[in-house]
Amino acid sequence: MHNSNALPDLSGRRVVVPGGTGAVGEGVVRSYLAAGADVVVPTRTQERAEEFRRVLGDAATDHLHLVVHDYTTFAGAEQLAEEMERRLGGVDDVVAPIGGWWAGKRLWEIDESDWQNAFVGLAAAHVAVLRAFLPRLDARGAYTLIVGASAFTPVPGSGLVSMEQAALLMMRQVVEAEVAGRQRVFALVLGPVRTRLADSGDPDWVSAEQVGAVAVAASASAAVDGLEIRLRSRAEADEALAVLQGDRPARTGEVVAASTMEPGNGRREDLLEVLAELAPQIRAEPGCLHYSVHRPHGGGDGPLLVIQRFASIEAFTEHSASVADQIPRIAALLATPPMPPTLFEPVL
Ligand SMILES: NC(=O)c1ccc[n+]([C@@H]2O[C@H](COP(=O)([O-])OP(=O)(O)OC[C@H]3O[C@@H](n4cnc5c(N)ncnc54)[C@H](OP(=O)(O)O)[C@@H]3O)[C@@H](O)[C@H]2O)c1
Structure with missing residues (x-):
């Protein structure tokens, strides 16, 4: 098994994690903090900020910059990016575990508010963050989207999640073609994850920290181009780390x-x-x-x-x-x- 505890040193690196207060986001934030990076976590409410600081406990060092800010609109994301440049002098990496699960209706049963919340709102938040931050990333910085395997596996009753996440995977492909190697755009495609909110105890599930370790490795792996990385099991997480850390060549083409x-x-x-x-x-x-x-x-x-x-x-x-x-x-x-x-x- 690959050693996922050996995090690279990202001291001095400035990372923004919109959605970082969430179940998966927590593992991402912990991993970047453990790697020594400065981590900006915007959250839309003061209550969430306070709760997240409690959740992190001692891990919430001076390198954590928890800010109450609505980053989910074009204007809000732009303001956050400007503020980060002013305060930290720039941004090196973005990890976006924005949004969670939605279930309970077949597609023909949804109403307009379901559509706005589970598709339009989340997709708009991702696009807002991407358009504000991607052009500001240093050359070879990593932009990492986090989605679920429902992007390519239809889940009856959760169609809006599948549709939105599939759209994000295509967004990654389009952006990768558009940046033409200047930045690196990753997507981590998750199966079920062991988090503070849901821990099955199943050792084959990836943990939120392992997702974070893969995101950190993507930031540190300047020589590796953007990839869609599947993390549906511990074995896939170990393989991803080995590839990103240069211990194993990326799998060959289709x-x-x-x-x-x-x-x-x-x-x-x-x-x-x-x-x-x-x-x-x-x-x-x-x-x-x-x-x-x-x-x-x-x-x-x-x-x-x-x-x-x-x-x-x-x-x-x-x-x-x-x-x-x-x-x-x-x-x-x-x-x-x-x-x-x-x-x-x-x-x-
Ligand atoms: N948890 C899992 O087992 C699992 C499995 C497979 C895939 N994933 C994927 O991982 C990503 C994160 O999932 P998660 O489980 O960590 O979700 P989560 O616990 O609900 O957290 C998502 C975060 O996104 C932010 N957010 C921004 N706009 C939102 C909106 N319109 N609705 C809901 N949240 C919004 C929230 O942060 P603020 O309120 O602080 O702004 C929230 O903390 C998603 O893409 C999900 O599909 C998760």
Whole structure:
């Protein structure tokens, strides 16, 4: 396991953490303070400021700058950025764990205030902070968004969260293309997190401090370009730290695996059933981006085509190992012995 306690020294670095008072934000703030950075935490209410100072206890050193300020509007975020420049002389990094969970209605049941609160308000707060701070970051500074894996996994009854977080992931991609390497834009995509508000005790969940350690490592890793980093388990957090600390190369690019399967006589439906049964397990694999099964256009008989897309060749290798015990089951339903999939990588 990677040593997530070994935080790099970020003394003198000025970091702003809007949303820092929240459950995940606490771990981020603690980690940057432990790394020696000056940490600005804006919060919209005095009560929240006082509560957060109590939560931090002794960790609230002189390097914590807790300010009551509404950073969620364009004007408010701009004022905060100007104030930070005036008081601290600039800003080096931003981490934005803004917003929390929303649940309880299917999309056709939402009303306008749900839409404004769970989508428009949160998305606007992120854009406000981004447009105020990103242009002010020093070259190679890190801008780190924090979102949940619901950005790419639909959660019935929480659709507004999925939609808003998916929009933020696209925002990261657009901004990364627009800054063209001047700053580094990261997104940490979280699974369930152990926080002061929800601690399952499950050692496989990442803790808020581990999320903070990865954000700190992103700030410190000037040589690593912006990335979308998945932190859905301790193992993924350890891997992210290893990559950001330069101990392991970043995983290579995406891979498409295409397999053609000719069903045995009368076994087409059985084969489709097995492939459908495997779909949830394969789609839930950490590196799996896509899994679909196709028949010849127009229907009827003929081979089935299985198309899978993986985040990297390593993710494909892990997938192959995890489905190896299913191969005999599938082979028994094929007209010809199964062949390894053909692998493709992007050209354009
Ligand atoms: N907690 C988890 O297990 C978990 C899991 C997966 C993903 N995430 C993601 O991590 C991020 C932070 O989640 P969290 O659990 O830390 O949330 P949280 O405890 O609710 O904290 C979010 C913070 O965002 C700020 N905020 C600004 N505008 C807001 C608005 N319109 N509504 C609500 N909060 C607003 C609040 O700070 P002030 O009131 O002080 O301004 C609040 O403290 C979110 O993107 C979430 O999806 C969390």
